[in-house]
Amino acid sequence: MAPIDPHSFTDSTHPVTTHISLSLYLDFPSSTIHATALLSLSNPHTGPLSLDTRSLTIHSVLDPQSQAPIPFSLSSDEDPIRGRHLTLSLSNHSSFLVVYSTSPSSSALQWLSPPQTFNKTLPFVYTQCQSIHARSVFPCQDTPAARVTYTCLLNVPSSLSAVMSARHVTRRSPNESSPSHAPPPPHATWGAEGRAVEEFVMDQPIPTYLFAFAVGELGFREVGPRTRVYAEAAGPVLDEAAREFAGTEEMVLQGERLFGPYDWERFDLLVLPPSFPYGGMENPRMVFLTPTVIKGDASGAQVVAHELAHSWTGNLITNKTNDHFWLNEGFTTYAERRIVEAVQGEDRAALNIGIGWKGLNEEMERFKDNMEFTKLKTNQEGVDPDDVYSQVPYEKGFQFLWRIERQIGRPAFDEFLKKYINTFKFKSIDTETFLDFLKANVPGIEKDIDLELWTEGTGIPPDAYEPVSNIYTKIVSLANEFKLGRMPREDEVADWQGQEWELYLENLPKAVEASQILALDECYRLSESKDYEVKVAFLQLAISAKCRDYYGEVEKTLKSVGRMKYLRPLYTALVQGTGKEEEKILAKRVFAEARDCYHPIAQGVVESIFAKHL
Structure with missing residues (x-):
């Protein structure tokens, strides 16, 4: 065989x-x-x-x-x-x-x-x-x-x-x-x-x-010439989703401008029940979405931008095996951010990149005992891909492509992308095929960028790039001041949306005092946020600080959503480390009560967290 x-x-x-x-x-x-x-x-x-x-x-x-x-x-x-x-x-x-x-x-x-x-x-x-x-x-x-x-x-x-x-x-x-x-x-x-x-x-x-x-029992709303939004007909989700994703056609048009014709005829969206384990799934013609992306301010459309970008990178060109998963997700993360930049502006894209940069650094800590999975090209023989699913192929892959763009310039990189997509559409390829194509179409690129280090090396290469923008720098600076005991003033955060708060919370130290958590929430009600990115980032800090005032909200969250992006960090925060007997008992009880409401993939992820830490 x-x-x-x-x-x-x-x-x-x-x-x-x-x-x-x-x-x-x-x-x-x-x-x-x-x-x-x-x-x-x-x-x-x-x-x-x-x-x-x-x-x-x-x-x-x-x-x-x-x-x-x-x-x-x-x-x-x-x-x-x-x-x-x-x-x-x-x-x-x-x-x-x-x-x-x-x-x-x-x-x-x-x-x-x-x-x-x-x-x-x-x-x-x-x-x-x-x-x-x-x-x-x-x-x-x-x-x-x-x-x-x-x-x-x-x-x-x-x-x-x-x-x-x-x-x-x-x-x-x-x-x-x-x-x-x-x-x-x-x-x-x-x-x-x-x-x-x-x-x-x-x-x-x-x-x-x-x-x-x-x-x-599905209903739908028309939101564009080639887009319907589907959801369960009962309840408010369908109308809320139609409002959240009203700008979808503009994103499709920008995608076509950047990457070539949209080849799938329809780009319909289905908002699933809360148990859906991912933010979105790029199924051609019918993208699946979690209801947690409906945030009321159209920022959830960034998940739609990601799934749309897969129409070119992932669905048209596919990784040959999961060892080369970055070819799907790194390209798509890059393409998503180009669409977001075109539709929502450079500041919004910079926030997106900044959140991804923080997430990539946290994944280095997660895999510190098995650095194989900090590589772009991995060896997953004998490994369940669900167990090593992470932000590495997304964010390190994005950083690699962004590094190439900086080296050759955006106009040249745009032409390269269109040629790449047109050459390999409806094919499945591996990392070597991409690198051969890159070297053939950008002569001498291997002299300027260490391609082997980027694709087969562990960790984050030294020429990766933290984003620079006024809004990004301001938020990180405010997070650093929190370490010194100063919370942001109301006038400093008056125009913040979910992404700004998410970036701020992600940059706070993990070891904070319970009193600081309580004070921050008293001012800004982050534990009550309808944006789960914000809520979960805040609840992680609360668990780290053993601020038990919020354990009821942690339980409520774990029982109301099945998205692994939220389950993984909350369950991990509860069971990781010593001196957490109360938290571990809580985690096991909540999982026993909520398990049947999770998708089988999510059940397996939580069970693997317990196997590692309990």
Whole structure:
């Protein structure tokens, strides 16, 4: 076996899957999907073929023409990272049909009962397949090195509707046939009354981690010529999101000006329930967002700018494996900040860079005992990518590209970016491919910048660059004065929004007195902020100071959001260090009570924090 990806059983000597036709029957009472997957290969194959699965029951594998069974085996032991190895024995097959069911423990799926939704009356389900969770929804070569097109039939209760990272074709009765798709799963009552079928098509090849759907009581608002905002129809979230993201089309236009045509036709947004574990997920045509990005001042649009930027860097050009994740996130962070600068101005972009700079330095402390994961090009053999997910590929990757821009000038770098995107669009590449392209198009760049140090060295290179701007310098200066006992005056913070406060709090010393925390909050009510970036940064300081007045707010926050950006630092602050028995008891109790409201990915992250510190 010659694996092409440390996180996949995919064999380099086997043909790749080029198209998947899925028929999915969603059974909400059992939190399972009964399904068929018709996989088409790049060329006919005889011999073994390896696929990735996790928590799937494989009922049969069939020849799609003759319906004759195809021999298969599923490894008895489940690899804790890669899942179970499905091996087919093909005989000049160019396609095959897998009949299977998912498990309630699928790591990609979160099934929400009615009380866990905004409307409180109907259930909800959504996927999160990055980085290696698509294999728990359907058997596949679950590596970004292989790109596929797909079609999908979603059979859902007629009271619900579906959205997907694909073009919506139609909604129809289950009894209407669709000859272009695989047959319905035999384990499902496909034609039962009270059901509807939603049909989707993705004609552009994507990596499997970008496969996504959500099903619930959804409504939408039009906010632009190619953008709808979706959310649960009940409650205020839909209207609030439409206001927050009203400027989306301007960002798309700026993205096209900077990086070339937008190739995905639609740029729709779905605001998910609070359990969504990320700020956003860049699924093509249908970006998923956490409701915590709705801040009421349009600053949440910066997360949308990031997911939009992925339309070029990540979705069009993809890292070949997670070892090269910085190619997705470093480029996208750079592109996001260029869009923010164009739409919201240089000061706003400088704040963004400053917050990222502080975060990058904190990640150096987090990984001080395993500096491998402070590299851009990593070695993740035997490592779960969820366990080492961090700001390093985002912020160190951004710093690397910003360093190149400073070296050759922005106009030249802009031309380089457009050529890079046009050259590698719809391809998956690695760090070496990028560096070869860089050296070929910017002759002599390796003499001016230590490319090996930047991509394979640990830590932060000496030519990385802390941002310089009047507003950034002022905020950091005020944070330094807090160390001497002076809080900012009201006139100094009168025009501050969430980002300013976030930067200020991030630059305060971690060891502060409880009295200082109480005084700061008495003046500015930071613990009550509706901006979770501000609230969580403040609560971290409160935990560090053992200011127990705020532990009720910490508990409330941990029970109301499932975004890992907030769960990770709060749980870590509670359990890290000595002399924290009360805090550790609190953390364990809160997690036990809130666990079922977290996505499986977030559950695993919190459990890994406990395993390390308890």
